[in-house]
Amino acid sequence: MKRFSSLSLVLAALACGLSPLAQAITPAEQLAGYTAQAGAPAQPTRGQQLFTTQHGKKWSCSSCHTATPTVDGKHASTGKVIAPLAPAFNPERFADTAKTEKWFRRNCKDVMGRECTPAEKSDVLAWLLTLKR
Template sequence: MRHLPVIAAAIFTVGAHAETPRDFLARFEKEAGTAASAERGARFFTTKQGGEWSCASCHTDKPTQAGRHAKTDKAITPLAPAANAERFTDAAKVDKWFRRNCNDTLNRVCSAQEKADVMAWLLSLK
């Protein structure tokens, strides 16, 4: 049992570089148990959800364009996969940023449904 986390981490790392944005949509939809809604994702992304910031505060409400960190003003590369091929290709990064940014914008973790909706919307952007 002691080696279980190590084995899990190894599997996780191997999988980390083989992901595509659609894999994350599929994963979150599966976890949520329902189909994602791009329309719901757009609303979730662009409006405040309890915290001081919304997703759009840094990523803008058109995430095919570059954003700026709401506090530090640091440039942020586009989030939408159509505009930035590096996005949503590494599970460790995706999980890290959802964990942190949901905490900052919702003061809690995001549900699988919320993540699926955001993925669906981001993937719909051209």
């Protein structure tokens, strides 16, 4: 019985730890999270402006993702093809919180020289969600 109890605890712990990874998240759910963290509603027009403007570095988000990220982009220095960023044109975008955070962190540092704020993330994502087929 003790053996069964220990095994049950281990399996329960694993299930709890893995369940968030197994759950799909939608771009709208991620937007709601960033908006809550920002404490203010997202502003899509501000997101588009942030996306297309250079910020202290020589790049903008649109340098690689194009000004209308509904088509493939290309990395500005490596030339690597980048799939569309807008979720309506690429359902894999913003479907995994860890990936979203990884790429926001990396790309914001490349473009702005710092991490993006939750408000900036919510604004950009809100704008990307306005781009429809």
